[in-house]
Amino acid sequence: MSTPDPPTPAGAPDAILAPYGELWLKGRNRGEFEQALIRNLRTAVKEISPVKVERGPGQILVFPERRAMEVADRMGSVFGLSALYPAWGVEPRADAIAEKAREVTARALQAFPPEGQISFRLRAKRADKSFPMISTELEQHVAESVLPDWGDRLRVNLTSADLTVGIHVRRDRAWIHAGRLDAAGGLPVGTLGHVMCLLSGGIDSPVAAWMAMKRGCDVSYVSFHSYPYLGDATRRKIARIAGGLSRWQPRTVLHVVPFTKVQEAIRDGAPEPYRTVLYRRMMQRIACRLGERVQAGGIVTGESLGQVASQTLENIGCIEEASSLPVLRPLLGFDKEETIRIARRIGTYELSILPEPDCCTVFQPTRPVIRGTVARCHEAEANLDVEALVEEAVLGTEISGQV
Amino acid sequence: MSLIYLDNAATTPLDPEVRQAMAPWLDADFGNPSSRHPLGVRAAEALDAARQEVARALGAQNGRVVFTSGGTESNNLAVLGLARAAHRHGNHLVIGEGEHPSVRDAALALVDEGFELDEVAPTAAAFSAALRPSTVLASCMLVNNETGVIAPVEAIASAVHGAAPRARFHVDAVQGLGKFELSLRALGADSLSISGHKVHGPKGTGALALADGVTPVPLVFGGGQEEGLRSGTENVAGLVGLGRAAKLADERQSESHRHMSSLWEPLRAALAPLAGVRILADETGSPTTPSIATLVLPAGPPSEVVMHHLEERGVMTSAGSACHSRNDAVSPALGAHGLSAEEALRVLRISFSCSTTAAEVQTGVEALVAVHRTLEAKVR
Numbered sequence: 090m091s092t093p094d095p096p097t098p099a100g101a102p103d104a105i106l107a108p109y110g111e112l113w114l115k116g117r118n119r120g121e122f123e124q125a126l127i128r129n130l131r132t133a134v135k136e137i138s139p140v141k142v143e144r145g146p147g148q149i150l151v152f153p154e155r156r157a158m159e160v161a162d163r164m165g166s167v168f169g170l171s172a173l174y175p176a177w178g179v180e181p182r183a184d185a186i187a188e189k190a191r192e193v194t195a196r197a198l199q200a201f202p203p204e205g206q207i208s209f210r211l212r213a214k215r216a217d218k219s220f221p222m223i224s225t226e227l228e229q230h231v232a233e234s235v236l237p238d239w240g241d242r243l244r245v246n247l248t249s250a251d252l253t254v255g256i257h258v259r260r261d262r263a264w265i266h267a268g269r270l271d272a273a274g275g276l277p278v279g280t281l282g283h284v285m286c287l288l289s290g291g292i293d294s295p296v297a298a299w300m301a302m303k304r305g306c307d308v309s310y311v312s313f314h315s316y317p318y319l320g321d322a323t324r325r326k327i328a329r330i331a332g333g334l335s336r337w338q339p340r341t342v343l344h345v346v347p348f349t350k351v352q353e354a355i356r357d358g359a360p361e362p363y364r365t366v367l368y369r370r371m372m373q374r375i376a377c378r379l380g381e382r383v384q385a386g387g388i389v390t391g392e393s394l395g396q397v398a399s400q401t402l403e404n405i406g407c408i409e410e411a412s413s414l415p416v417l418r419p420l421l422g423f424d425k426e427e428t429i430r431i432a433r434r435i436g437t438y439e440l441s442i443l444p445e446p447d448c449c450t451v452f453q454p455t456r457p458v459i460r461g462t463v464a465r466c467h468e469a470e471a472n473l474d475v476e477a478l479v480e481e482a483v484l485g486t487e488i489s490g491q492v
Numbered sequence: 493m494s495l496i497y498l499d500n501a502a503t504t505p506l507d508p509e510v511r512q513a514m515a516p517w518l519d520a521d522f523g524n525p526s527s528r529h530p531l532g533v534r535a536a537e538a539l540d541a542a543r544q545e546v547a548r549a550l551g552a553q554n555g556r557v558v559f560t561s562g563g564t565e566s567n568n569l570a571v572l573g574l575a576r577a578a579h580r581h582g583n584h585l586v587i588g589e590g591e592h593p594s595v596r597d598a599a600l601a602l603v604d605e606g607f608e609l610d611e612v613a614p615t616a617a618a619f620s621a622a623l624r625p626s627t628v629l630a631s632c633m634l635v636n637n638e639t640g641v642i643a644p645v646e647a648i649a650s651a652v653h654g655a656a657p658r659a660r661f662h663v664d665a666v667q668g669l670g671k672f673e674l675s676l677r678a679l680g681a682d683s684l685s686i687s688g689h690k691v692h693g694p695k696g697t698g699a700l701a702l703a704d705g706v707t708p709v710p711l712v713f714g715g716g717q718e719e720g721l722r723s724g725t726e727n728v729a730g731l732v733g734l735g736r737a738a739k740l741a742d743e744r745q746s747e748s749h750r751h752m753s754s755l756w757e758p759l760r761a762a763l764a765p766l767a768g769v770r771i772l773a774d775e776t777g778s779p780t781t782p783s784i785a786t787l788v789l790p791a792g793p794p795s796e797v798v799m800h801h802l803e804e805r806g807v808m809t810s811a812g813s814a815c816h817s818r819n820d821a822v823s824p825a826l827g828a829h830g831l832s833a834e835e836a837l838r839v840l841r842i843s844f845s846c847s848t849t850a851a852e853v854q855t856g857v858e859a860l861v862a863v864h865r866t867l868e869a870k871v872r
Binding site: 316317318319320353356446449451 | 793794796797799800801803804867870
């Protein structure tokens with residue numbers, strides 16, 4: 090056996106091995122889930138590289154034409170995958186596998202400090218059970234080839250290791266990997282249906298949208314714009330936030346609802362303390378109507394309990410009563426810090442804190458109601474032409490992105 | 493709907509003559525001024541000519557003109573570069589209250605490097621009182637961009653040079669070019685900054701004029717362009733545009749000043765029906781530029797809301813302060829005039845250029861009055 094060429098440090102992986110998350114458990118719907126996952130993945134990496142995708146039991150193999158590590162990073166924001174392994178392929182023969190494993194191990198060790206012992210293990214799996222060795226035999230065979238290269242540097246530890254080299258034997262090819270990248274988990278976007286998310290310029294609502302996406306929802310955004318009380322810069326900020334979420338759900342549909350007339354009507358015709366609750370009831374109605382086009386199954390909001398004085402159970406009840414769809418509040422139990430932590434991780438925080446006004450002070454009540462009642466809402470709305478206001482707002486809505 | 497542009501302190505449209513002067517340098521004359529072949533030499537000659545035009549406009553013909561990417565970079569180069577160049581002589585800085593952030597934040601960055609900073613009222617007395625033997629840099633803007641107030645820069649220059657002979661005196665003249673006769677020498681400044689796009693030139697261009705013997709430490713290092721003070725291949729087309737814009741601004745200066753002053757009559761006339769509106773220029777007791785009218789609107793809607801309603805009618809203005817800022821801090825320039833946070837929310841800035849017409853002012857201000865009336869009724 091000849092000594093293999095020294096690995097090139099910049100050697101890009103041939104493929105990315107990506108096991109499914111919960112998707113694997115979905116029994117009868119699995120085919121549909123896999124299709125959605127692959128479709129989402131292709132869209133996500135489209136601007137980086139064309140990819141070939143192979144389905145295997147419990148995982149997919151992605152072959153990027155170029156920029157493989159960038160594709161791998163991007164796959165980290167595709168919901169439905171539980172882990173990502175950049176992998177190198179070799180013909181499925183024991184000796185070839187052992188040689189490739191030496192190369193991959195050497196490459197992986199470059200990422201460790203130059204001194205000191207590193208705990209190490211090999212993990213082999215055979216998808217092709219006709220392979221002439223069982224997994225432990227293959228592990229043993231490969232270890233005999235890899236370990237002598239490194240003397241004391243590698244110390245085998247089968248329970249917990251700094252470096253795990255994986256070997257995945259398939260009929261056509263064996264795959265060797267030596268490092269795991271974090272995946273996003275969750276379920277493929279779109280597999281659980283469509284929701285409308287009320288998106289503001291704040292920190293909370295993009296996080297709420299993200300949490301709905303993570304659980305398989307296809308999220309459309311609805312924002313309410315009170316031009317000319319607020320300017321185009323506010324609208325642009327919200328569009329940027331929606332754009333920021335496209336990393337997690339590439340399809341970005343933003344509805345911009347003209348809300349000035351609604352706010353003016355409520356300000357001029359309803360009891361002042363009820364303004365905020367009434368604005369929000371109108372938002373629910375408008376979002377539900379906009380959702381009809383895509384058969385949305387729910388409304389997602391960034392509300393949580395008690396975060397501002399008016400976010401009481403009573404007020405949330407008043408708001409929900411105006412919705413014809415279930416209202417989902419993924420942040421309900423979060424403290425602000427928890428929401429901020431996620432916002433930072435998903436990349437929306439920096440956009441949300443851009444200093445643009447979110448709502449105009451001239452519409453805000455001086456003393457908003459703390460414990461509203463549905464009866465009082467109905468009473469106040471009796472003086473408004475609710476249906477006409479909703480209709481006009483829906484007709485005037487501008488939609489950007491593909492519906 | 494025709495556009496009425498009353499936000500010329502923010503930026504101005506490109507003068508067609510400037511555009512024409514720039515065109516060849518975006519096209520066939522694409523040479524690098526550092527190249528030794530004819531294409532390069534031609535570009536270098538174009539820069540020489542532009543530099544001459546700027547030097548003439550700034551009264552800096554005995555000094556030097558460094559081309560930059562704009563007013564911000566010019567101010568940064570002056571403040572950071574001159575202070576750092578003099579660090580061994582002292583570590584004290586004095587700047588005026590209400591300086592543009594490109595001066596103020598640069599000075600604050602120097603505090604992190606061990607400098608001490610005083611911010612004082614833009615008067616000779618206040619500067620005098622703050623000066624120390626260790627003062628290495630003083631800086632004051634000629635025309636404040638928010639209030640339009642003109643600082644007594646010559647007097648401050650005398651005070652600085654008298655009390656702290658080693659100190660350099662920088663003048664941010666970005667809002668002054670084209671409205672006043674600028675002369676590095678007459679102002680007594682060691683450096684003077686301008687921006688192209690405030691005077692119908694292209695964005696991304698500016699200059700710092702330096703008096704003879706005044707040399708800042710560079711901020712940008714590289715190929716040694718601009719006598720080593722600002723490396724990087726020059727923006728030839730842009731700088732040709734800057735040269736032409738500065739030349740035109742200077743040539744038309746007295747006419748422009750007269751013209752903009754004449755716009756105040758229709759401004760006041762149209763504003764008259766709006767009871768309770770205040771014009772900052774009438775209250776400051778300081779001379780102000782005719783190019784900027786800073787209004788404090790009567791109680792009612794915040795100026796940002798007024799501004800958006802005006803833009804809907806094609807009238808572009810600028811709101812003094814955004815109504816969302818969580819910190820209720822008033823901008824230092826407005827605060828210096830005794831405006832409260834609540835008043836600052838009602839500040840609307842209208843700013844003119846030499847091409848603004850009396851009809852535009854009248855129509856624009858009438859729209860303002862109408863919008864304010866409507867909103868006032870609604871807000872109540």
